[in-house]
Amino acid sequence: MKLPTYLPSLTKLSVYFCPKLESPLSRLPLLKELDVGECNEAVLSSGNDLTSLTELKISRISGLIKLHEGFVQFLQGLRVLEVSECEELEYLWEDGFGSENSLSLEIRDCDQLVSLGCNLQSLEIDRCDKLERLPNGWQSLTCLEVLRILGCPKLASFPDVGFPPMLRILRLDDCEGLKSLPDGMMLKMRNDSTDSNNSCVLEFLHIEQCPSFICFPKGQLPTTLKSLSIRACENLKSLPEEMMGMCALEHIFIDGCHSLIGLPKGGLPATLKRLTITDCRRLESLPEGIMHQHSTNAAALQALAISSLKSLPEGMMHCNSIATTSTMDMCALEYLNLHMCPSLIGFPRGRLPITLKELRISNCEKLESLPEGIMHYDSTYAAALQGLAISHCSSLTSFPRGKFPSTLELLDIRDCEHLESISEEMFHSTNNSRQYLNIER
Template identity: 55%
Template sequence: MMLKMRNDSTDSNNLCLLEELVIYRCPSLICFPKGQLPTTLKSLSISCCENLKSLPEGMMGMCALEYLSIGGCPSLIGLPKGGLPATLKELRIWSCGRLESLPEGIMHYDSTYAAALQALVIFKCPSLTSFPRGKFPSTLERLHIGDCEHLESISEEMFHSTNNSLQSLILGRYPNLKTLPDCLNTLTDLRIVDFENLELLLPQIKKLTRLTSLFIRNCENIKTPLSQWGLSRLTSLKLLWIGGMFPDATSFSDDPHSILFPTTLTSLTLSQFQNLESLASLSLQTLTSLEQLEIQSCPKLRSILPREGLLPDTLSRLYVWLCPHLTQRYSKEEGDDWPKIAHIPRVQIL
């Protein structure tokens, strides 16, 4: 398998047509023999090989490789030198606790490094401290970074000024990041999770007018009231999940006439608001596209219904978890207010 294939070979027995290789849970694997993996490989995944210390030297030059995933290899310190294959579309590196550097090819600084990456995923790599010099490729569509406690912050200088490809940004437990680069206006999906010190987002989030999905959870340092986030301006937004912040808030706004969310929302999830007592300020009846409402772990919340007593006619799914007052009040046939939500086709209250 490690033979270097000869392009001019006429011996069909020497040809390797392998396109996908998965190496999983091989604890005795320490290194690869000399030589190259088949140049026909399009997908290579190496995971949960706890004693693997090095990868094949020629792998970065594999001319057909489109997907590369390396994870669960705690003894791996570095990756082979050299640029990434120009064909590589997705690179995933995860749970490599001793990995100290990333392949130079993930960043562009001259024409030699021309991998056209579309997705870059890096998580649970605590020994990483920096990115290679250069900029993310202008082809990058998805960037996911999480549990990299020493990795430098992404900055505006790392993105091409003409980049219009980046659509999905997922960030979690990334303490060196204090604010978002002010150049990500093409995003359609933004997820930010477990940031204790994020100084946040705003006013950048108001500019992300292409967002269709926004997920923000466990960011307790956010002090800006929800009424000042400007979410109502995001007229492409369909899915919104917020939770684990505003620990002292009993309501989302003191202004009964405030419009907090755009009418384009089709799915809304509220979770882990420990002192929230009312949803009246959300004006749920104005969300005329809402199809799904989910409420989780709001122990003091006593009512789902807005001030007018009606939920949108479009609502077809209602889920309530770990909200004792709501469970008592809206339980099927037993709760006093069950008749007010009985018309909703799918209701789960636990």
């Protein structure tokens, strides 16, 4: 029924399965960690002398609709707050609460939660079935850097005021009703404004299993964005229109977006290093010039992994000069993976980039020929390929003429039932450093 009234040296307290405990917590001047579960809300009705508390975990508190003002006012030093399975919780507290330190907040399985507001550094909302909106004043969360929203099916949109000014990481997962990101995130780019209210420093954006998400706002994503990851958004039709101006973007990962038809016509950023697009059934081709841009804007693409394509862009075979003063021929591609491209017949004319170190081709049933660039057959072309793996390509009958490059360390060929022969002469390269050879079926 009651706790001791004065524990002056206590630094950590856990209270569980005490539904009849009615006295509030008080006079714990050195308490830093408090974990309360399976109790009633009277335990959290007052927080007298809890000013040292830095970490608070609350779970399954019956009757808790919101944290009492008499409790919250003593939490000025709070750094971590975790709330889970409080089925009656509708609000955390009244807007205006401010902690002396930035706060990390995690909310899970609070079905009645409809709104929140506080000063945060990190916020995670998980499986809150009735959460429909974030607070209109969320731009005032000037310390918020990380936001994760998981399993909130009724969350349909964000306030149209852009993101909090310091938000760097945004992850949205399993939000069935989410249709769009806020138009306000584009304000700085559209208006060329220097107003700090319109700024955005977002670096990592991950969207997964959001079937109602169709498109991005018109314009350009934040120029600070470094990584864009989109998975299982089956109705997404297009990427942002103006991606060329995204001067920090290095990684794009897209998987299971079955309605995606093509990439932006304007091309991809010159800073892009890794592009992965898998299981996008309607995407049939990549834009021309994906490997190299204008001579003043040479692309940095190092890794390309693609599935479902019918054809490869011509430009990927044109950056094979050994020595050139023109950056028009520059290419940085080191890794190429083609997987499950059932309609792909062959490569464009020309040779693969001399920078290519690893080539993987799998489940391309109609592929009839490999590019000449995988073989070393004259002194004017020095291939640098280190790894070659080919599997489940039933229409492939032979290799190009020449010898495997002396740099080749891995050769793995599987389930190519019509591949007729590999001659001994193909292995007669000088300084051969091959470490792995596998040929089966």
